[in-house]
Amino acid sequence: MFDFLTIAKALADESRIRALLALRDGELCVCDIIELLDLAPSTVSKHLSILRQARLVETRKDGRWIYYRLPGDKAPHQVQESIRWVCDSLSKDLTAKKDAIKIKRIVRSHLKNSCQI
Amino acid sequence: MFDFLTIAKALADESRIRALLALRDGELCVCDIIELLDLAPSTVSKHLSILRQARLVETRKDGRWIYYRLPGDKAPHQVQESIRWVCDSLSKDLTAKKDAIKIKRIVRSHLKNSCQI
DNA sequence: ATAATATTTCGTTATATGGCGAACTATAGG
DNA sequence: CCTATAGTTCGCCATATAACGAAATATTAT
Numbered sequence: 235m236f237d238f239l240t241i242a243k244a245l246a247d248e249s250r251i252r253a254l255l256a257l258r259d260g261e262l263c264v265c266d267i268i269e270l271l272d273l274a275p276s277t278v279s280k281h282l283s284i285l286r287q288a289r290l291v292e293t294r295k296d297g298r299w300i301y302y303r304l305p306g307d308k309a310p311h312q313v314q315e316s317i318r319w320v321c322d323s324l325s326k327d328l329t330a331k332k333d334a335i336k337i338k339r340i341v342r343s344h345l346k347n348s349c350q351i
Numbered sequence: 352m353f354d355f356l357t358i359a360k361a362l363a364d365e366s367r368i369r370a371l372l373a374l375r376d377g378e379l380c381v382c383d384i385i386e387l388l389d390l391a392p393s394t395v396s397k398h399l400s401i402l403r404q405a406r407l408v409e410t411r412k413d414g415r416w417i418y419y420r421l422p423g424d425k426a427p428h429q430v431q432e433s434i435r436w437v438c439d440s441l442s443k444d445l446t447a448k449k450d451a452i453k454i455k456r457i458v459r460s461h462l463k464n465s466c467q468i
Numbered sequence: 469a470t471a472a473t474a475t476t477t478c479g480t481t482a483t484a485t486g487g488c489g490a491a492c493t494a495t496a497g498g
Numbered sequence: 499c500c501t502a503t504a505g506t507t508c509g510c511c512a513t514a515t516a517a518c519g520a521a522a523t524a525t526t527a528t
Contacts, residue, residue: 235446238437239365246363247486248356264505274488279506281486298495298504312440319436320355323429329352364516381475391518396476398516415474415525 241316244288249273250281254290254304254320255330256337261294261303269340270333289313358433361405366390367398371407371421371437372447373454378411378420386457387450406430 244250253267262270268278282302285291290313294301305313324330361367370384379387385395399419402408407430411418422430441447 235365235368235441235444238440238444239363239368241440242359242363242368243485246356246359248352249486251352251356251359265503268505273486275505276489276507277487283506300505315436315439319432322432323355323358324352327352327355366516382473385475390516392475393477393519394517400476417475 237310237312241288241290241313244284244290245316245320247281247284249278250285251320251324252329252333253278253281253302254285254317255324255327256333257291257302257304258321259334259337261301262337262341263299263301263344265299266337266340266344267302270337290317354427354429358405358407358430361401361407362433362437364398364401366395367402368437368441369446369450370395370398370419371402371434372441372444373450374408374419374421375438376451376454378418379454379458380416380418380461382416383454383457383461384419387454407434 245254249271252271256262256267256270264275264278264282267282268275271278271281273281282291285302286293289305289309291302292305292309294303304317307314362371366388369388373379373384373387381392381395381399384399385392388395388398390398399408402419403410406422406426408419409422409426411420421434424431
Protein backbone atom coordinates (compact mmCIF):
# COMPACT_ATOMS: atom_id res chain seq x y z
CA MET A 235 0.00 0.00 0.00
CA PHE A 236 2.84 2.38 0.85
CA ASP A 237 4.59 1.86 -2.48
CA PHE A 238 1.33 2.23 -4.32
CA LEU A 239 0.54 5.50 -2.57
CA THR A 240 4.01 6.82 -3.29
CA ILE A 241 3.36 6.15 -6.97
CA ALA A 242 -0.19 7.51 -6.90
CA LYS A 243 0.91 10.74 -5.21
CA ALA A 244 3.74 11.11 -7.69
CA LEU A 245 1.22 10.83 -10.52
CA ALA A 246 -1.19 13.36 -9.01
CA ASP A 247 0.48 16.44 -10.44
CA GLU A 248 0.27 17.84 -13.94
CA SER A 249 3.92 18.86 -14.23
CA ARG A 250 5.12 15.41 -13.21
CA ILE A 251 2.73 13.73 -15.64
CA ARG A 252 3.94 15.96 -18.46
CA ALA A 253 7.55 15.17 -17.59
CA LEU A 254 6.84 11.45 -17.48
CA LEU A 255 5.03 11.46 -20.80
CA ALA A 256 7.80 13.48 -22.39
CA LEU A 257 10.15 10.59 -21.64
CA ARG A 258 8.14 8.21 -23.81
CA ASP A 259 10.27 9.09 -26.84
CA GLY A 260 13.55 8.61 -25.01
CA GLU A 261 15.71 10.00 -22.26
CA LEU A 262 15.96 13.72 -21.56
CA CYS A 263 18.30 15.76 -19.42
CA VAL A 264 16.93 18.00 -16.70
CA CYS A 265 17.44 21.19 -18.69
CA ASP A 266 15.26 19.79 -21.47
CA ILE A 267 12.44 19.24 -18.99
CA ILE A 268 12.98 22.64 -17.40
CA GLU A 269 12.51 24.20 -20.81
CA LEU A 270 9.48 22.04 -21.54
CA LEU A 271 7.66 22.83 -18.31
CA ASP A 272 8.88 26.41 -18.08
CA LEU A 273 9.45 26.16 -14.33
CA ALA A 274 12.37 27.07 -12.08
CA PRO A 275 15.21 24.51 -12.09
CA SER A 276 14.73 23.83 -8.39
CA THR A 277 11.06 23.12 -8.93
CA VAL A 278 11.71 20.70 -11.77
CA SER A 279 14.47 19.00 -9.82
CA LYS A 280 12.05 18.42 -6.97
CA HIS A 281 9.42 16.99 -9.31
CA LEU A 282 11.94 14.63 -10.84
CA SER A 283 13.14 13.47 -7.45
CA ILE A 284 9.56 12.62 -6.51
CA LEU A 285 9.18 10.58 -9.70
CA ARG A 286 12.52 8.96 -8.95
CA GLN A 287 11.57 8.03 -5.40
CA ALA A 288 8.46 6.37 -6.77
CA ARG A 289 10.80 4.52 -9.18
CA LEU A 290 8.82 5.88 -12.11
CA VAL A 291 12.02 7.18 -13.70
CA GLU A 292 15.66 6.14 -13.74
CA THR A 293 18.71 8.33 -14.14
CA ARG A 294 22.06 8.25 -15.84
CA LYS A 295 24.82 10.75 -15.33
CA ASP A 296 26.93 11.88 -18.25
CA GLY A 297 29.38 14.65 -17.50
CA ARG A 298 27.50 17.70 -16.39
CA TRP A 299 24.16 16.26 -17.43
CA ILE A 300 21.79 13.92 -15.68
CA TYR A 301 19.52 12.05 -18.04
CA TYR A 302 16.10 10.83 -16.94
CA ARG A 303 14.36 7.94 -18.64
CA LEU A 304 11.42 5.60 -18.13
CA PRO A 305 12.45 2.43 -16.29
CA GLY A 306 13.31 -0.75 -18.17
CA ASP A 307 11.97 -4.28 -17.91
CA LYS A 308 13.62 -5.03 -14.58
CA ALA A 309 11.56 -2.34 -12.86
CA PRO A 310 8.91 -3.56 -10.39
CA HIS A 311 5.75 -4.82 -12.04
CA GLN A 312 3.72 -2.28 -10.10
CA VAL A 313 5.81 0.53 -11.58
CA GLN A 314 5.50 -0.78 -15.12
CA GLU A 315 1.76 -1.14 -14.81
CA SER A 316 1.48 2.38 -13.44
CA ILE A 317 3.36 3.83 -16.37
CA ARG A 318 1.24 1.78 -18.74
CA TRP A 319 -1.87 3.21 -17.07
CA VAL A 320 -0.67 6.79 -17.48
CA CYS A 321 0.44 6.32 -21.07
CA ASP A 322 -2.77 4.52 -22.06
CA SER A 323 -4.95 7.09 -20.32
CA LEU A 324 -3.22 9.99 -22.00
CA SER A 325 -2.25 8.49 -25.35
CA LYS A 326 -4.46 11.02 -27.12
CA ASP A 327 -4.01 13.93 -24.75
CA LEU A 328 -3.62 17.30 -26.44
CA THR A 329 -1.18 18.76 -23.91
CA ALA A 330 1.01 15.69 -24.25
CA LYS A 331 0.93 15.95 -28.03
CA LYS A 332 1.99 19.60 -27.91
CA ASP A 333 4.72 18.72 -25.42
CA ALA A 334 6.03 15.99 -27.71
CA ILE A 335 6.43 18.54 -30.49
CA LYS A 336 8.01 21.07 -28.16
CA ILE A 337 10.46 18.50 -26.84
CA LYS A 338 11.59 17.61 -30.35
CA ARG A 339 12.42 21.27 -30.95
CA ILE A 340 14.17 21.59 -27.58
CA VAL A 341 16.33 18.53 -28.14
CA ARG A 342 17.20 19.69 -31.65
CA SER A 343 18.24 23.14 -30.44
CA HIS A 344 20.34 21.68 -27.62
CA LEU A 345 22.12 19.43 -30.09
CA LYS A 346 22.74 22.39 -32.36
CA ASN A 347 24.40 24.23 -29.48
CA SER A 348 26.87 21.48 -28.65
CA CYS A 349 27.80 20.13 -32.08
CA GLN A 350 27.43 22.91 -34.61
CA ILE A 351 27.94 21.74 -38.16
CA MET B 352 -5.57 15.68 -18.94
CA PHE B 353 -7.98 17.39 -16.57
CA ASP B 354 -10.12 14.26 -16.14
CA PHE B 355 -7.04 12.15 -15.69
CA LEU B 356 -5.68 14.44 -12.99
CA THR B 357 -9.03 14.47 -11.20
CA ILE B 358 -8.83 10.67 -11.09
CA ALA B 359 -5.16 10.60 -10.13
CA LYS B 360 -5.67 13.05 -7.28
CA ALA B 361 -8.66 11.09 -6.07
CA LEU B 362 -6.48 7.98 -5.95
CA ALA B 363 -3.63 9.68 -4.10
CA ASP B 364 -5.05 9.18 -0.62
CA GLU B 365 -4.99 6.06 1.52
CA SER B 366 -8.49 6.44 2.93
CA ARG B 367 -10.01 6.82 -0.51
CA ILE B 368 -8.10 3.81 -1.84
CA ARG B 369 -9.28 1.71 1.08
CA ALA B 370 -12.86 2.81 0.50
CA LEU B 371 -12.63 2.04 -3.20
CA LEU B 372 -11.15 -1.40 -2.63
CA ALA B 373 -13.79 -2.17 -0.03
CA LEU B 374 -16.40 -1.78 -2.76
CA ARG B 375 -14.93 -4.64 -4.77
CA ASP B 376 -17.19 -7.12 -3.02
CA GLY B 377 -20.32 -5.04 -3.57
CA GLU B 378 -22.01 -1.83 -2.60
CA LEU B 379 -21.71 -0.33 0.86
CA CYS B 380 -23.57 2.46 2.62
CA VAL B 381 -21.68 5.41 4.02
CA CYS B 382 -21.94 4.23 7.61
CA ASP B 383 -20.23 0.96 6.65
CA ILE B 384 -17.30 2.91 5.26
CA ILE B 385 -17.24 5.25 8.26
CA GLU B 386 -16.89 2.22 10.51
CA LEU B 387 -14.26 0.68 8.25
CA LEU B 388 -12.06 3.76 8.09
CA ASP B 389 -12.77 4.89 11.64
CA LEU B 390 -13.03 8.55 10.61
CA ALA B 391 -15.59 11.25 11.28
CA PRO B 392 -18.72 11.02 9.12
CA SER B 393 -18.02 14.41 7.57
CA THR B 394 -14.52 13.32 6.60
CA VAL B 395 -15.72 10.13 4.98
CA SER B 396 -18.48 11.98 3.17
CA LYS B 397 -15.91 14.34 1.70
CA HIS B 398 -13.71 11.46 0.59
CA LEU B 399 -16.63 9.77 -1.10
CA SER B 400 -17.64 12.96 -2.86
CA ILE B 401 -14.12 13.25 -4.26
CA LEU B 402 -14.30 9.69 -5.57
CA ARG B 403 -17.73 10.48 -6.96
CA GLN B 404 -16.57 13.59 -8.76
CA ALA B 405 -13.84 11.53 -10.39
CA ARG B 406 -16.62 9.09 -11.40
CA LEU B 407 -14.78 6.30 -9.62
CA VAL B 408 -17.92 5.42 -7.67
CA GLU B 409 -21.65 5.60 -8.30
CA THR B 410 -24.42 6.03 -5.76
CA ARG B 411 -27.89 4.77 -5.10
CA LYS B 412 -30.24 6.13 -2.51
CA ASP B 413 -32.44 3.79 -0.50
CA GLY B 414 -34.42 5.40 2.27
CA ARG B 415 -32.04 6.92 4.75
CA TRP B 416 -29.06 5.19 3.25
CA ILE B 417 -26.88 6.09 0.34
CA TYR B 418 -25.10 3.15 -1.17
CA TYR B 419 -21.80 3.54 -2.97
CA ARG B 420 -20.57 1.08 -5.57
CA LEU B 421 -17.94 0.71 -8.25
CA PRO B 422 -19.17 1.95 -11.64
CA GLY B 423 -20.60 -0.45 -14.22
CA ASP B 424 -19.71 -1.11 -17.83
CA LYS B 425 -21.10 2.15 -19.12
CA ALA B 426 -18.56 4.17 -17.12
CA PRO B 427 -15.87 5.97 -19.14
CA HIS B 428 -13.08 3.72 -20.32
CA GLN B 429 -10.55 5.88 -18.49
CA VAL B 430 -12.41 5.30 -15.22
CA GLN B 431 -12.62 1.56 -15.71
CA GLU B 432 -8.94 1.32 -16.53
CA SER B 433 -8.08 3.36 -13.46
CA ILE B 434 -10.04 1.07 -11.19
CA ARG B 435 -8.44 -1.93 -12.84
CA TRP B 436 -5.03 -0.39 -12.17
CA VAL B 437 -5.80 0.13 -8.49
CA CYS B 438 -7.30 -3.32 -8.01
CA ASP B 439 -4.45 -5.05 -9.85
CA SER B 440 -1.80 -3.10 -7.98
CA LEU B 441 -3.31 -3.89 -4.61
CA SER B 442 -4.78 -7.34 -5.21
CA LYS B 443 -2.44 -8.78 -2.59
CA ASP B 444 -2.28 -5.81 -0.26
CA LEU B 445 -2.41 -6.68 3.42
CA THR B 446 -4.39 -3.62 4.51
CA ALA B 447 -6.97 -4.33 1.83
CA LYS B 448 -7.23 -7.95 2.95
CA LYS B 449 -7.79 -6.92 6.55
CA ASP B 450 -10.35 -4.37 5.42
CA ALA B 451 -12.22 -7.01 3.44
CA ILE B 452 -12.54 -9.11 6.59
CA LYS B 453 -13.56 -6.11 8.66
CA ILE B 454 -16.18 -5.08 6.12
CA LYS B 455 -17.74 -8.54 6.17
CA ARG B 456 -18.14 -8.24 9.93
CA ILE B 457 -19.51 -4.70 9.67
CA VAL B 458 -22.09 -5.64 7.05
CA ARG B 459 -23.13 -8.69 9.06
CA SER B 460 -23.60 -6.66 12.21
CA HIS B 461 -25.59 -3.99 10.40
CA LEU B 462 -27.87 -6.64 8.96
CA LYS B 463 -28.29 -8.12 12.40
CA ASN B 464 -29.44 -4.75 13.70
CA SER B 465 -32.17 -4.29 11.12
CA CYS B 466 -33.55 -7.80 10.72
CA GLN B 467 -33.04 -9.63 13.96
CA ILE B 468 -34.05 -13.28 13.80
C1' DA C 469 -45.31 16.03 16.06
C1' DT C 470 -41.00 14.47 17.96
C1' DA C 471 -37.04 11.88 18.20
C1' DA C 472 -33.53 9.22 16.10
C1' DT C 473 -30.61 7.95 12.26
C1' DA C 474 -27.93 8.72 7.88
C1' DT C 475 -25.62 11.83 5.27
C1' DT C 476 -23.99 16.25 3.63
C1' DT C 477 -22.42 21.04 3.98
C1' DC C 478 -19.83 24.58 6.15
C1' DG C 479 -16.27 26.74 8.85
C1' DT C 480 -11.91 26.05 11.10
C1' DT C 481 -7.35 24.32 11.80
C1' DA C 482 -3.10 21.82 11.01
C1' DT C 483 -0.30 19.86 7.74
C1' DA C 484 1.23 18.84 2.95
C1' DT C 485 2.54 20.51 -1.38
C1' DG C 486 4.10 23.39 -5.27
C1' DG C 487 6.41 27.31 -6.42
C1' DC C 488 10.55 30.37 -6.14
C1' DG C 489 15.32 32.24 -5.21
C1' DA C 490 19.78 31.68 -2.96
C1' DA C 491 23.37 28.88 -1.87
C1' DC C 492 25.87 24.61 -2.66
C1' DT C 493 28.13 20.62 -5.50
C1' DA C 494 30.08 18.87 -9.54
C1' DT C 495 31.87 18.97 -14.04
C1' DA C 496 33.76 21.16 -18.32
C1' DG C 497 36.39 24.63 -20.58
C1' DG C 498 39.39 28.70 -21.01
C1' DC D 499 42.88 28.61 -11.18
C1' DC D 500 38.70 30.86 -12.53
C1' DT D 501 34.41 30.98 -14.81
C1' DA D 502 30.35 28.99 -16.73
C1' DT D 503 26.96 25.41 -16.84
C1' DA D 504 23.90 21.59 -14.89
C1' DG D 505 21.68 20.03 -11.16
C1' DT D 506 20.38 19.61 -6.22
C1' DT D 507 19.32 21.15 -1.55
C1' DC D 508 17.43 24.41 1.59
C1' DG D 509 14.43 27.88 3.41
C1' DC D 510 10.48 30.56 2.59
C1' DC D 511 5.73 31.60 1.20
C1' DA D 512 1.13 30.73 -0.72
C1' DT D 513 -2.20 27.51 -1.63
C1' DA D 514 -4.33 22.87 -1.29
C1' DT D 515 -5.88 19.27 1.44
C1' DA D 516 -7.35 16.20 5.28
C1' DA D 517 -9.22 16.20 9.57
C1' DC D 518 -12.81 17.64 12.88
C1' DG D 519 -17.21 19.48 15.01
C1' DA D 520 -21.44 21.95 14.49
C1' DA D 521 -25.30 22.70 11.93
C1' DA D 522 -28.44 21.56 8.15
C1' DT D 523 -31.24 18.11 5.41
C1' DA D 524 -33.77 14.02 4.72
C1' DT D 525 -35.95 9.95 6.06
C1' DT D 526 -37.75 6.58 9.30
C1' DA D 527 -39.67 5.29 13.71
C1' DT D 528 -42.28 6.35 17.90
